[in-house]
Amino acid sequence: MKLDRIRGKALIYGDHVNTDVIFPGKYTYTVKDPSEMASHAMEDLDPNFPSRAREGAVLLVGKNFGCGSSREQAVLCLKEAGVRAILARSFARIYYRNAINLGLPAIKLDWPEDFALEGDEISIDLEMGVAENLSRGGFLSFPPFPAHLREILEAGGLVPYTRRKVVGRT
């Protein structure tokens, strides 16, 4: 994954968006196909989400994004639906780990309300630590990712990353 050129439309949500509204628990053992997962993404919060995210999206969200369950489908469904990165004022701990582990850039950043409006084109450079609003021209900076997290993201997630180590070792 290229870390310097992440682009998508801004989709904005509030604080404490939890894993049950991102991916309802009732589907966790019956829905396995990633594209079907994507069709249920944010189902109980924003039923139009899959169509809005399809062309590529950057989520701008409030505090404690992804609180609740440890279910990784809550990351996978967003990724499959077209989410390229999540900018959150803060993340729930497990969600943050899961996002990085599945290769979805999760950026903790206290973005100001006037940074973007719904639908603005957002560009992110993880190497430089910059988020830019291409529609309006503003930009924000954040601490560049620690090297080991960048490696996981660049590899495309923890599976390919570990695979490289496991297979490389043996």
Next chain:
Amino acid sequence: MDRVLEGKAFVLGDDVDTDLLYHNRYLHLIRPEEMADHLLEEHPKASYLREIRGDDLIMVGGKNFGCGSSREHAPKAMRAFGFKAVLALSFSRIFHRNAFNCALPALQLLEEVEVQDGDLLRLHLDEAWLENARTGELFRVKPMEPLEEEILRAGGLIPFVLRGGVARWAP
């Protein structure tokens, strides 16, 4: 209703059970149009059946057709799918009853029939025979009971009851 029903044949074998006709995983559905989507879903001929959806159809089964559960989803799904009638060498009682109740004629064949999938069939209700238009052969069918006939003419059991049909039959 028409006294001659015409449709393309769809042929099944003996002991077609209600789980095969309509699987238990869809029992929660209550709209026949939705039920139709799941008709014979697990059957080897399921995809062929979907190719001919939209045509007028007549189902031909063997012995003990519709055995198993009391689910009326089975005949409701058949009717909503486009089946005009079902014929079989014998029927399970509940299926047979359910079929008439939801206005799908279910008639017993009195002899083995020579019919292939896609043959054009004509069911002559008054004469009680089944005609295979491809071969020109006629097969004997057991005439309907008068009560079944009345229910069918009324368009099913509910219209029959609502139009006072019971008064003629009750003691």
Next chain:
Amino acid sequence: MGPMTFAEKVFSSKVGREVRAGEVVVAEPDLCVSHDNSAYIWRSFLEMGASKIAHPERIAIFLDHAVPAPTPEHAENHRTIRELVRSQGIELFFDVDSRGGVCHQVVCELALAGPGDLVVGADSHTTTAGALGAFAAGVGRTEMASIWATGHTWFLVPESLRVELKGSFVDEMVGAKDLALRIASELGPDGADYLSVEFDGEGLRGLSISDRMTLCNMGAEVGAKSCSCRPDERLREHLSSRGKGFEPLWSDEGASYVGRLTYRLEEIEPMVALPESPSDAVPVREAEGMPIDQVLIGSCTNGRVEDLEVAARLLSGRRVSCRVLVIPASWGVYREALRRGILEALVDAGCVVCPPGCGPCMGNHMGVLAEGEVCLSTSNRNFRGRMGNPKAKVLLSSPATAAASAIAGYLVDPRSKRR
């Protein structure tokens, strides 16, 4: 070498040098817990190119999320897990049989971990094992796969929050769940995000292991990485009666905390969490009268013998006025409750006693809600759609409040139904 928090001590002992909050370390967990999601973990494990689990003796797998299997999809998932268990020689496997139950409950019931142990679980409520004095944190399933493959993972040594408990609860109508909801209402859903929470104080010594599990379990609802209780005599008894040793590990006097909270247990009153967050909790008396369609007594939060016993004391000889599902957290709980006549009393009162498991807690099995229905549950989470239907509502409370409200058919303060 200055005073250290519990988390700092656990990770220092794991890596063999002194580490402090804020450092990233690589450590080997002592116990790795997963459940019906083990088939997914297995798939990621294979995708990683791994073939042999590094330490099968550290892996514990429990089937609990949908048992016995309600659909062919669940059945296939269980079968995959049985195959991997067999092929990898995993001995701590709890199948659909009468040894098992909800993973967090069985870990504590059988004391699969002890003081100072590092436990990871592919489930957010892994924090429950902190009742045993362990450091227990939830992880995602991909991460669990990498731990299966390598035996280790990275941890940020967390900062800590100290919660001091004083005094004791006034009566059995008030308990640990009310305290947990009170804490959630004050901290908010992220009040302990990434923190290690330490429960301590003379108030804690009066609490049963079951109460401590409830407290640690609910830590997940305030974002805690781990919640742990100071090891004491009561824990020593719990461990020794299960043939386990007891080597206490705890924070030092004067360790550094990001915050300190103190609760006087006498001041705690029955609490209820309103939809749609556990931290939207208020005293029951402020919400009394809300009509209820279903009551659920169970889950890893409140499905233990003590919980069922409180409910039975309120319900025996009375009739419930709504649907009441009782789902013991494990077969061990089920057997003990059966032996004590608790289950009979509950069934006589009109409850349905279901086989142990997670039940409808996350909308997978037994007791899913319809549109517009309201469920009062003793579980831990009431987000929108949690029990299957986004237009249903879930309230969270203690078993006492749940049982008292079951009698009334609407939310009541359990003290009004006290015998």
Next chain:
Amino acid sequence: MGMTTVEKIVSYKVGRRVEVGEAVWLEVDLVVARDFGGPNAVKTFEEAGAPMKHPERVAFTFDLEAPARSEAYAQNHKALRDFCKKHGVEKLLDVNRGVGQHALLESGLVAPGDVVLGTDSHMNLLGAVGALALGVGDTDVAAAWICGGSWIKVPPTAKLVLEGSLREGTTAKDLALTLLSKMGDDLMGMAVELHGTGAEGLSMSGRITLCSMATEMGSEIAFGPLDEGLSRFLEEMGLGGDATSKAAKLRPDPEAKYQLEETVRLEELCPMIAMPGSPRHAVPVEVVEGTPIDQVHIGSCTNGSFEDIRAAHQLLLRGGGRIKPGLRCIVTPATLGVALRMAESGITADLIRGGVVVTNPSCSLCTARHFGVLASGERCISTSNRNFDGKVGRGAEVFLASPLTAMASAITGEITDPRKFLRR
């Protein structure tokens, strides 16, 4: 000329002597809808827009998904509860009560001579108490709500004479499976009467098992003997002398006419098992002994009574008290009453100690959407009544057997003749 039981029930109802083959309308005493079929009947009824004639003769039972495991059933349950409130239906046996027919019996809602309709193909097991109970579809149910009656075609009767008594290890289920394999379509469309000392010697639970499988034989219904044993059962159910004297009046006349008569000597039977695919593919257990299995299920309307579970429990104790590790054994009591008796008598505790999963009363595995669905390639022995391919899991194999054979197999992990644990 004398009459058979079914001819008597129908004749009394319509007030004249009826003939075999005749289609008649009759008043219905109880119309039962379940969480399966019920919502469809409600839809049809609401669309018809007519009033409900006899709300006191309407009952609902929730057993297919109890408690609901999916939103769809939660929604259906709620719709039915609301419907009951709206129409003043008081006989709502909710998710705690268990398998419909058994819960109705336990509540004293069915008596000899009653005509009962229900959305369950095994409704006819109520023939064990001399009721004329028929499985019907939801349209029949909705129509009966409107007009209070329904139609039936008077079936011919078969006389099945049972002589002698069952040997240890052989049960009514083995008799049912033997009949299924021997009689083929012979009993199709008939009412079956059980006669003879062998029938009278069967317990009520055994009679219910046998009558429940009339459906698989293609019969309309099977009637148990209307004898002393039935009277005692009726008393236990809280039904007084009226029910007993009615049962006596419904006994077939000695000169009644039968379309078929068949005699079975019970001593000659052995434990039987139906091979996957059809209840009719039954063979002696010894033929397939040793086949490994993954799961055992004991319960259902066929074998979920207290006596069935007690028999399995006894066998478990004789076989060492433990099921085979790695095998799943699920026991589901038919009703709340059975569950309570199991708990009181210590059976539940013993089963759990032995490794068994005991569920709340419901149809459980039998409806294939609740407890213990199978993965493909898995093998299960079930005490239920039907094992069509694909019913409880795609590509899974289900064998049908008695609670004794099921438990014997749970102990060993492979299909096992229960007499192995009984012979000393």
